């Protein structure tokens with residue numbers, strides 16, 4: 001490391017920071033042009049301009065702890081106009097005269113930073129990577145020449161050391177971006193085009209979440225206009241997870257992406273709960289047919305025609321004519337427009353009758369007839385207005401109605417769906433979360449949902465049911481999706497199964513499935529240990545490889561029933577003596593007690609689920625096993641695996657999730673025997 005050169009690079013960083021402040025001030029000082037006038041168009045334009053300015057200023061804020069660049073490429077002279085060197089960072093910075101000081105990592109000229117190799121240099125002479133302190137002070141750099149002889153792994157070896165130190169940099173607070181060290185196989189997915197949809201199967205810690213977030217940042221860079229219209233939404237499994245990932249996109253300069261859970265995306269609140277069997281069935285794809293049949297069974301067969309009077313004249317539409325119209329319209333469109341069409345078609349027949357008598361009615365007459373009482377009476381009896389809640393209430397309280405709508409379900413299935421004590425009316429029903437998804441489907445069967453997201457990212461998608469996926473797909477009909485998950489981590493009984501099926505339910509059948517199999521988070525020893533569960537939980541998946549081994553990564557302590565809590569306290573205390581974040585993970589019904597034991601021993605500890613924000617500040621957190629998904633910690637202590645397994649039908653899958661949260665060290669403490677595969 002040449003000191004003067006570090007000083008030069010620091011000076012460059014400081015020039016870039018000053019330039020960014022200049023860009024910020026320029027946007028702040030620029031007046032938003034106000035268009036005169038008070039009508040909606042003008043108001044809308046003024047608001048949009050104001051909002052664009054706010055977003056731009058927000059995006060240009062210099063985050064004090066985030067370095068402005070992380071790498072440099074030295075190109076062969078003449079490759080890029082006027083520049084032989086480019087600095088690569090999270091956003092573009094220029095000096096006010098048009099000279100770029102930092103180039104956005106997403107720009108095409110930055111691609112070789114991630115892709116160039118000795119055998120395919122892409123005109124690059126040298127790649128430089130910078131090291132920074134926690135406060136974004138430049139501390140040094142490593143050079144990787146891409147020309148000349150490769151001796152003893154110079155180049156890729158150095159890069160690996162850099163990647164390793166990035167991964168092992170102690171964690172505090174929420175997830176960080178990986179923009180300085182995105183790996184080629186990840187870069188392929190990050191920069192894949194907006195269409196078709198992409199689905200990533202990846203073992204724990206292979207970077208799926210990181211890839212999904214960087215892909216969003218990349219797509220917003222390349223397709224901002226197209227995505228701006230529909231918007232981008234990231235759907236995650238729960239609030240703790242979303243809180244954990246919330247800072248990655250802002251650090252990449254993207255502040256306008258909604259990150260929500262699926263129940264927040266569906267607008268109906270849930271108040272009730274389901275038994276497991278009912279919940280599993282309610283997520284099953286067969287429910288789509290059941291709902292369709294149930295809804296359309298409200299359309300009856302007309303037994304009477306329509307007699308329309310105007311003054312002393314009468315016009316008759318015969319019953320068989322109404323029968324024909326109804327059977328023509330049934331299921332040819334959504335339910336509500338079908339009802340309107342029926343009124344219009346009856347009115348049209350009346351109009352024809354008028355014309356046959358040499359009258360000359362116009363469109364206004366047709367509309368008046370369609371709204372007239374005799375026509376409305378027919379509609380109400382043959383094609384009544386229905387609310388989604390009404391249909392579902394009847395389905396779960398009327399065994400005959402359910403049997404007619406669900407001929408393909410078994411008797412046991414139907415019994416599981418029926419409410420033991422039906423609420424008196426659909427208005428007083430307490431809908432479960434699975435019910436709200438069904439109501440969403442019904443709503444769309446009644447009136448097609450309009451509007452579409454530009455892009456949808458689904459994380460931990462292996463857990464979503466067919467019906468949930470359909471609801472999500474409806475919100476992104478013309479947009480595309482990035483689907484991320486791991487079938488081995490599927491813990492819900494209603495999980496849809498294969499990725500082809502997931503894409504099918506989302507209505508993104510043209511999506512491509514890719515696999516990530518290099519584990520970055522978890523040391524090789526821990527991966528191999530956890531992977532002993534794979535033959536039982538996901539026999540078709542291969543064992544991932546870890547990119548690192550870490551000395552003493554895994555230890556297993558057997559304790560007595562009465563000493564378990566003491567061992568847990570000792571293990572957490574020892575883990576806190578090292579650097580970074582520490583988690584105690586235990587079965588949901590055990591974690592509170594262990595938290596109390598830790599607090600009683602004088603350790604500062606927070607419980608995830610109760611206090612999301614404290615993940616940012618408290619080093620030791622207790623994590624109920626059901627909230628561990630997607631999270632990671634430098635050191636993890638797992639208490640009593642047998643309890644975690646016994647707590648739920650897919651307990652072994654849950655244990656696999658829990659065992660794969662550690663970046664450096666995993667300690668397992670058990671009084672009961674370990675599950676067979678791990679013993």
Ligand SMILES: Nc1ncnc2c1ncn2[C@@H]1O[C@H](COP(=O)(O)OP(=O)(O)OP(=O)(O)O)[C@@H](O)[C@H]1O
Pocket residue numbers: 163166167176177178181182183186202203204205206207208209210211486520521629630631632660
């Ligand atoms: N290229 C990379 N450079 C540095 N760190 C990386 C890289 N890829 C992944 N990581 C790190 O590995 C860890 C795991 O990444 P991530 O959470 O995205 O994995 P995942 O596949 O979503 O895991 P899980 O299935 O457990 O949810 C994170 O700390 C992430 O920052």
